[in-house]
Amino acid sequence: MNINSNSYRHWQLEVNAEGVVWATLDKVGESTNSLSAAVMDELARILDELDSHPPKGLVFRSGKPAGFIAGADIQEFSLVDSAERGIELVARGWQLFNRLAAVSYPTLALVRGHCLGGGLELALACRYLLAVDEPTTRMGLPEVMLGIVPGWGGMLRLPERIGPQAALDMMLTGKTIDAKKARRLGLADDCVPARVMDNAAASLVLAEQPRRRPPMLQRLLNGPFKGLVAAGARKQVAKRARAEHYPAPYAIIDIWARYQGNALAAPELIDNIFRSATARNLVRVFFLQERLKGFGKGTEFRARRVHVVGAGVMGGDIAAWCALRGLSVTLQDQGMERIAPALQRAYAVWRQRVRDARELRNIMDRLIPDPDGHGARHADVVIEAIFENLDAKRELLASLERVMRPEALLATNTSSLKIEDLRGVLTRPARLIGIHFFNPVAKMPLVEVVAAEGSDPEIVQRGNAFVRQIDRLPLPVRSAPGFLVNAVLGPYMLEAMRAVDEGLTPETIDEAMLAFGMPMGPIELIDMVGLDVAMAAGSSLAGAGATPPACLLARFNAGHLGKKVGKGFYDYPNGRPAKGPAGAVPAGLAARLVKPLLERTQQLVSDGIVADADLADAGVIFGTGFAPFTGGPLNYLRNQHA
Structure with a gap:
């Protein structure tokens, strides 16, 4: 068969002697493959061409050493500013990958390196997935980390492929799995060394081998018992994330359980998520992370x-x-x-x-x-x-x-x-x-x-x-x-201990900041850091010449140094804090506790300790866990004053 490979900018097509088409994605001008509008449009044209001349098989692979496909183009997602554009973005991938899944000839994704988000959704739309057994091969649907959902078929096909419990675990946490685990779960049909990957792909795509079906129990859980799985998943998510802060994981559960994984069937959910402040801020955090990664470039130094x-x-x-x-x-x-x-x-x-x-x-x-x-x-x-x-x-x-x-x-x-x-x-x-x-x-x-x-x-x-x-x-x-991180934590923890001295319980104080969106309350954080460390850093916590908070001094003198000794502000009978009921949280408590952190962060930027506000936000998020859905302390402060 004849293939017009020269008409594509990002894809290279070639046909082997058996009539198998090899479609290699090598996105022009980028070190990593992503599924931009241009890449997706070319893929649609490839499928048009193959409709006219069906091949014996179609194999997708990457032309990049960095991996298979990193996902959708995040820059394009950041431009979504209306309900219509959000629906259009979802429809683009959902419809194209449904079309790919329905072709008459066998298809295979040869996954070497990272295969994430839209990249895995493309692979799931293929009949076969062959994973290359290398440390860099990782597969996942991490859209939830950006505050969005895997809307290009992941919510439909991943539960069908590996069962809903394992699939929801991946989608709701954003975690990735390696090649061996992918084969064990049934996500990958096989796992092979790089030296034989091309031959193995050519053989598998022509083998007419039926896919391994999940066990009967998993098929039942993905069918009549969906409601039970969904209820359990919601309880697990609620332990980690509040719906008002992170709506995406709850939407993933609903779209899977109520709409068969089709996000287009729930346009109101998509609009609420794609244009939410959480999604906007988590995309901001993604780009902040990429900026931090960039500081490692510019030198050939490699340690051994x-x-x-x-x-x-x-x-x-x-x-x-x-x-x-x-x-x-x-x-x-x-x-x-x-x-x-x-x-x-x-x-x-x-x-x-x-x-x-x-x-x-x-x-x-x-x-x-x-x-x-x-x-x-x-x-x-x-x-x-x-x-x-x-x-x-x-x-x-x-x-x-x-x-x-x-x-x-x-x-x-x-x-x-x-x-x-x-x-x-x-x-x-x-x-x-x-x-x-x-x-x-x-x-x-x-x-x-x-x-x-x-x-x-x-x-x-x-x-x-x-x-x-x-x-x-x-x-x-x-x-x-x-520096930055400890300098902003000091006044934050000090204010929390002052509140204890005023009679508020540690549980109430921690609950106020958990409701704000912190991953851990400030009192539990002090226990984890160690009360001896807090005492040693007294000058930065309490200011030069000031005495430590009474609650800190009393516990320190009693030898209650925190989690490492089993007793601090809380007792740790099994390695976890034994907390009583939080009770009613006074109005304005969270704002009071976070105010010193915000002020110190601003001051450190003004003093040039960190180069700019964006880097300060990145440092406080990744160094303290400051509520990522806010986009960072200074971004939060700007939005409060907007």
Whole structure:
């Protein structure tokens, strides 16, 4: 058969000897494939051409090394400003993918790398899905993270393919799965190594193999028992997100249960979601995240070896995270008895996360105890993560500089000391930067990259690149007490403790901020941080010369240091806070508690600690969990005054 491949800008078509058409998406001018209007229009034209000359089979694949398809074009979604444009956007993909699903010839999606959102919806519209077994292959429908729904067939076809419970879990959380799990769930028909992927795809698309159907129970749950599944899903979502803040997950449940996954059958839901403040702000957060990722570009620096000094909770967890991300890590402290707990903690955490025993062993083999500090001589990155004592840190940094390679990156994980005060002992003071992680390291995506006056710009850029290399978001900040994140949390937590001193219960205070949209109340946050840490940071919490709040001082003196000892403002009998009823929340309490955080964020932008308001919003969202649906504290403040 003859194919006119030259008439397409983003797609390349070729036909093999068996009559199978290979459609390769390689979006012009982009490093990642996305389903823009132009790409979708060309796909419709391809289907027109194949209607006239049906092939033996059709295989979709990517021409990008970065992955299959990242999803719809988010820039186009951000332009939706009317109900009509929202419906038009949904209809474009729903109708096209229904057409693809109905073609007479077999179709297959060859998924290598990320396959997300609209990309997975295209793959679901194919008869077969072949996953390539590589670490970068991830599949998911993360639209809920943008405050929208998978309206191009995902809400119909994913429950049909893998059953509603697994499908709703993916759609309501935005989580992704790897190639092996995709095969296990039935999302992928097979999972193969990259070296045989083309041959395997060519064979499978012509095999006339029936798709594996979900078990009978799953088919019943996707049919007559939908109501039971939907009710259970709503209860689970309600534990994590309030409908007034995040309407999208509730809409996903309703569209699946009541409209067979067809968002066009519920235009009022689509309009409410696509033009909601939540969707607008979550798209804003997406672009803020992309901006943070961009700070890791601009240098060829790539670390292979990392040396961490300090095997406490922070240092040990930093080392464990770097090992998980593929780096060889040496962990130093004063003797094996101090290092061993960090290794045990890492093993316990990664054993839950990494199911492959060989991969787990490889991770742990990369995490090397080094009580004598030999690894500092060979490391590309050296991170000081000992306790917050100026003299101890200065002595350690000076000793590290004497043995480190001249080109190696030297960083401190200090959370409260200024870089200027630490670097005076160095022969090359401009080489020291801050790389400040947050607890828990494995869950908090933000890392502050701290520069002082006169810091070497190339070293700072290498710090940003290192943070991205280990799959974290770098936020450039200037050296100042508390930098950005801790500096805004201090007055927020202080105000919460003042409210306790005035007689409000911790439960009432936390409930006020949970209702505001915070992922955790400020009192529980203090317990998680540690009351000893709050006391140590007293000058930034209470102001110079001021006494700590009475409620903090009393608990600290009693040894009630928070979650880590099982007792703080709350008791922790099973690792979770034992809370009583919150009672009635006084009017205006949330506004009172958040006001100091908003004011301090504004001040830090004015002082140049962070470059601009957008970066401040990004830092506070990803560093504290500040209600993402607001678009960040300063965006929230602007909207309040609009």
